[in-house]
Amino acid sequence: xxxxxxxxxxxxxxxxxxxxxxxxxxxxxxxxxxxxxxxxxxxxxxxxxxxxxxxxxxxxxxxxxxxxxxxxxxxxxxxxxxxxxxxxxxxxxxxxxxxxxxxxxxxxxxxxxxxxxxxxxxxxxxxxxxxxxxxxxxxxxxxxxxxxxxxxxxxxxxxxxxxxxxxxxxxxxxxxxxxxxxxxxxxxxxxxxxxxxxx
Numbered sequence: 001x002x003x004x005x006x007x008x009x010x011x012x013x014x015x016x017x018x019x020x021x022x023x024x025x026x027x028x029x030x031x032x033x034x035x036x037x038x039x040x041x042x043x044x045x046x047x048x049x050x051x052x053x054x055x056x057x058x059x060x061x062x063x064x065x066x067x068x069x070x071x072x073x074x075x076x077x078x079x080x081x082x083x084x085x086x087x088x089x090x091x092x093x094x095x096x097x098x099x100x101x102x103x104x105x106x107x108x109x110x111x112x113x114x115x116x117x118x119x120x121x122x123x124x125x126x127x128x129x130x131x132x133x134x135x136x137x138x139x140x141x142x143x144x145x146x147x148x149x150x151x152x153x154x155x156x157x158x159x160x161x162x163x164x165x166x167x168x169x170x171x172x173x174x175x176x177x178x179x180x181x182x183x184x185x186x187x188x189x190x191x192x193x194x195x196x197x198x199x
Contacts, residue, residue: 021064023110024048027102028068031112032141034087035070040079043071043134043144045115045152050164052143057171063163068112071132071144071152074119084112115152125155126185147181150174154186165193 010016028048035042044052047065055062072080077098081091089100089112099111115121117131129152134142144152150168153161168174176194179187 020066024064024066024068027110027112028141029139030087031068031070031084031089031100034083034089035072035080036140036142038079038083040076040083041073041132042076042080042142043132043148044137044141045069045071045144045149046113047160047164049143049149050153050167052137052139053146053149053173054167054171057173061167061171063167066109069115070112071115071117071129073132074116077114077116080114121152121155127151127155127183129155146173150178150190151182151186154182154189157189162193165190169194 028044032042032044043049046069047063047067048069051062051065081100084100085091089102090104090106092099092101092108092111094108098114099108100114101108101111115129118128120128130144130148133145133148135145137143143149146168150165153164165174174190174194179191179194182190
């Protein structure tokens with residue numbers, strides 16, 4: 001039988017963890033500041049939007065995310081492109097996703113992903129994304145309204161989005177009362193999460 005071994009972490013692992021979180025925040029603020037300055041409608045969606053909503057109730061329950069998802073209108077894409085390029089982002093497309101890399105050498109994980117309002121993110125999604133409807137985050141960017149955010153997270157129906165929904169449930173932002181307000185397929189998905197919150 002093999003003896004247990006201890007894996008030694010590099011001495012600076014905590015610094016690297018902090019830097020990773022800080023870089024995502026810096027990228028988010030840089031992109032949204034560029035769109036704010038250009039007067040372009042957008043909404044922060046995905047994990048950062050979930051984190052903003054969760055932080056409004058319990059900052060200790062916030063989960064870090066590396067993704068930056070922005071909901072914009074297709075007609076605004078040329079203006080979005082100009083604004084983000086002026087801020088130093090580099091346009092790219094990977095697996096059909098329109099994104100803006102932080103710089104020429106950045107990885108897709110170091111980018112801003114765009115989703116288009118009133119269009120399906122993927123063909124197999126049951127419904128299109130909502131329109132750009134927002135609330136202001138105290139940090140200076142616009143976050144997708146909670147109702148629309150929940151619908152987007154339910155449409156994805158992946159483990160990451162289910163975890164986001166569990167976070168919203170955990171701080172009391174979503175409960176059984178939501179089931180009657182959602183389209184049937186999304187209500188069914190939410191019910192399965194509410195019925196088994198730890199799964």
